Amino acid sequence: MNTLSSLLPSPIYRAQEIKLIEETLAKQPTPLGLMEKAGLAAAEFGLELFIDKPVVLILVGPGNNGGDALVAARYLKSWFYQVTVVFTGNAEKLPPDAAKSLQSWKDAGGTIHDSIPDNVQWDWVVDGLFGIGLARDLDKRYLDLVKRVNQMQLPVLALDIPSGLDSDSGQPFRAAIRATHTLTFLALKPGLLTAYGPDYCGEIHLDQLGIEPETLPPSKGNLLTQKQVISALKPRPLNSHKGMLGSVGILGGANTMTGAALLAGRAALKCGAGLVYIGMLADSAPAVDIQQPELMLCAPEQLLEIEGISCLVAGPGLGQSDRALALLQNAISSDLPLILDADALNLIAVHPDLASQLQNRKSASILTPHPAEAGRLLGCSNHEIQQDRIGSALVIASRQNSIVVLKGAGSICAFTDETWYINPTGNPGLSSAGMGDVLSGMIGALIAQKLKPKQATLLSVYLHGAAADKLVSRGFGPIGLTASEVIDEAKHLLNNWVYGKNS
Numbered sequence: 001m002n003t004l005s006s007l008l009p010s011p012i013y014r015a016q017e018i019k020l021i022e023e024t025l026a027k028q029p030t031p032l033g034l035m036e037k038a039g040l041a042a043a044e045f046g047l048e049l050f051i052d053k054p055v056v057l058i059l060v061g062p063g064n065n066g067g068d069a070l071v072a073a074r075y076l077k078s079w080f081y082q083v084t085v086v087f088t089g090n091a092e093k094l095p096p097d098a099a100k101s102l103q104s105w106k107d108a109g110g111t112i113h114d115s116i117p118d119n120v121q122w123d124w125v126v127d128g129l130f131g132i133g134l135a136r137d138l139d140k141r142y143l144d145l146v147k148r149v150n151q152m153q154l155p156v157l158a159l160d161i162p163s164g165l166d167s168d169s170g171q172p173f174r175a176a177i178r179a180t181h182t183l184t185f186l187a188l189k190p191g192l193l194t195a196y197g198p199d200y201c202g203e204i205h206l207d208q209l210g211i212e213p214e215t216l217p218p219s220k221g222n223l224l225t226q227k228q229v230i231s232a233l234k235p236r237p238l239n240s241h242k243g244m245l246g247s248v249g250i251l252g253g254a255n256t257m258t259g260a261a262l263l264a265g266r267a268a269l270k271c272g273a274g275l276v277y278i279g280m281l282a283d284s285a286p287a288v289d290i291q292q293p294e295l296m297l298c299a300p301e302q303l304l305e306i307e308g309i310s311c312l313v314a315g316p317g318l319g320q321s322d323r324a325l326a327l328l329q330n331a332i333s334s335d336l337p338l339i340l341d342a343d344a345l346n347l348i349a350v351h352p353d354l355a356s357q358l359q360n361r362k363s364a365s366i367l368t369p370h371p372a373e374a375g376r377l378l379g380c381s382n383h384e385i386q387q388d389r390i391g392s393a394l395v396i397a398s399r400q401n402s403i404v405v406l407k408g409a410g411s412i413c414a415f416t417d418e419t420w421y422i423n424p425t426g427n428p429g430l431s432s433a434g435m436g437d438v439l440s441g442m443i444g445a446l447i448a449q450k451l452k453p454k455q456a457t458l459l460s461v462y463l464h465g466a467a468a469d470k471l472v473s474r475g476f477g478p479i480g481l482t483a484s485e486v487i488d489e490a491k492h493l494l495n496n497w498v499y500g501k502n503s
């Protein structure tokens with residue numbers, strides 16, 4: 001069994017893909033069937049977690065997830081746990097493997113309750129109501145069970161996925177079990193990792209049921225891991241100079257939003273860009289950033305004329321004025337790698353000519369929308385984006401011929417070759433103004449330092465969240481965490497990753 005942080009690059013499969021894998025595996029003769037393995041793994045994990053908690057409630061659903069729970073019940077009973085099994089479904093309609101598990105449970109002397117008995121004080125709960133087979137809203141019977149368990153405020157071990165959660169999208173079907181631990185089987189599913197998934201899953205563990213990951217079919221989706229993102233980093237040559245480390249141009253900072261451009265610029269500087277220019281649109285734009293005088297501030301029209309810029313970030317605090325539109329047009333028509341955030345995305349959403357200009361670019365474009373910006377780009381609501389974060393990010397990537405980072409809990413990085421990644425780092429401390437500006441500056445810095453756009457994007461997304469996680473672990477958040485703090489921590493982490501120092 002693996003915890004998330006111990007996983008090497010790990011494939012993520014949607015429900016349809018997992019079903020195909022299960023069908024293939026079911027045809028291969030093994031001494032122990034997959035359900036038996038899943039139930040045993042769950043019981044062993046329960047034993048590890050709750051060795052001193054003997055009274056357990058096990059909820060069994062109408063499909064194979066329920067079958068897993070019945071197997072777990074049988075093992076736990078044989079280890080002298082006091083097990084109460086609740087099954088409200090129709091035994092005659094159970095799929096064959098689950099029906100066998102029910103029979104084995106009964107053969108072992110187990111009994112079934114058709115509702116949760118009153119007046120029993122359980123120590124913990126096993127949630128085996130639904131797994132990846134749930135594809136519609138919970139009906140009242142199951143909704144009541146889910147609500148009842150959530151009210152108990154007990155430790156809950158969810159099998160495969162918390163019941164009620166959509167394993168593809170991370171959205172609850174009306175309600176979902178709030179688990180303290182989720183033991184998922186065979187491989188990761190996106191719904192565990194993005195949108196509401198992390199809120200419902202608690203600690204996520206993976207049991208591959210003895211199936212070697214190399215034998216699974218290749219997946220378009222993967223979990224981002226530290227090992228993968230840092231693989232492109234290397235120490236600077238001793239004989240380095242600032243010209244080698246690239247220069248980032250930031251376009252933004254209209255009236256009242258100069259801070260956004262400054263944050264992007266400071267992030268670019270502290271993530272290692274050799275030179276950082278900021279072209280601000282504000283009427284009385286500052287001539288210098290007193291806190292960061294290394295930044296070079298200039299008129300935005302001038303920025304686009306500067307020789308030797310390696311990469312442009314357009315959008316932080318850009319506004320949507322005619323001047324902003326004209327500047328953005330120029331930025332998109334440049335041959336430079338381009339990171340587009342915030343109002344740059346909003347302008348593209350309402351100017352189809354800009355969108356088609358973007359599609360035809362030869363150099364890399366990276367779009368970093370939050371769900372509302374993604375909704376504007378696709379002409380749909382924020383809610384619709386969140387219902388299918390992966391699909392939405394892939395559609396934007398393909399339509400705009402761009403790398404896309406769909407931000408928010410479990411950010412999705414999507415590519416035009418239809419591959420996608422989910423980022424496991426980050427926390428609600430990042431839900432404050434300026435965090436997106438910092439991310440765009442970080443990507444700019446890494447591209448300027450000659451990382452490939454894909455690698456720069458994946459590394460920045462992971463680093464941005466990891467810096468926030470480090471800060472929260474030291475008590476600097478989540479409440480009141482600031483974008484400026486994230487910049488400084490990202491600098492420390494990046495040095496640590498490249499030079500192995502405990503800074």
Ligand SMILES: NC(=O)C1=CN([C@@H]2O[C@H](COP(=O)(O)OP(=O)(O)OC[C@H]3O[C@@H](n4cnc5c(N)ncnc54)[C@H](O)[C@@H]3O)[C@@H](O)[C@H]2O)[C@@H](O)CC1
Nearest residue numbers: 022034035038062063064065130131132133134137138160
């Ligand atoms: N098939 C296999 O080989 C394996 C399956 N495993 C387990 O099986 C699970 C998938 O099993 P299933 O495909 O049977 O699906 P589930 O057990 O997740 O649930 C599907 C069942 O729920 C019913 N249902 C769906 N939505 C409902 C709703 N809103 N209200 C009431 N009933 C509803 C369906 O009619 C079906 O009977 C996995 O998540 C995993 O836990 C594991 O044992 C590993 C091996």
Ligand SMILES: Nc1ncnc2c1ncn2[C@@H]1O[C@H](COP(=O)(O)OP(=O)(O)O)[C@@H](O)[C@H]1O
Nearest residue numbers: 407408409426427428430431433434435436437
């Ligand atoms: N709950 C969360 N968990 C993980 N990451 C988060 C969370 N909330 C926000 N973030 C991250 O913080 C950043 C916020 O960006 P954005 O919404 O554009 O902020 P702003 O526009 O204020 O700069 C994104 O990278 C996003 O993924």
Ligand SMILES: [K+]
Nearest residue numbers: 130159161163
């Ligand atoms: K479950």
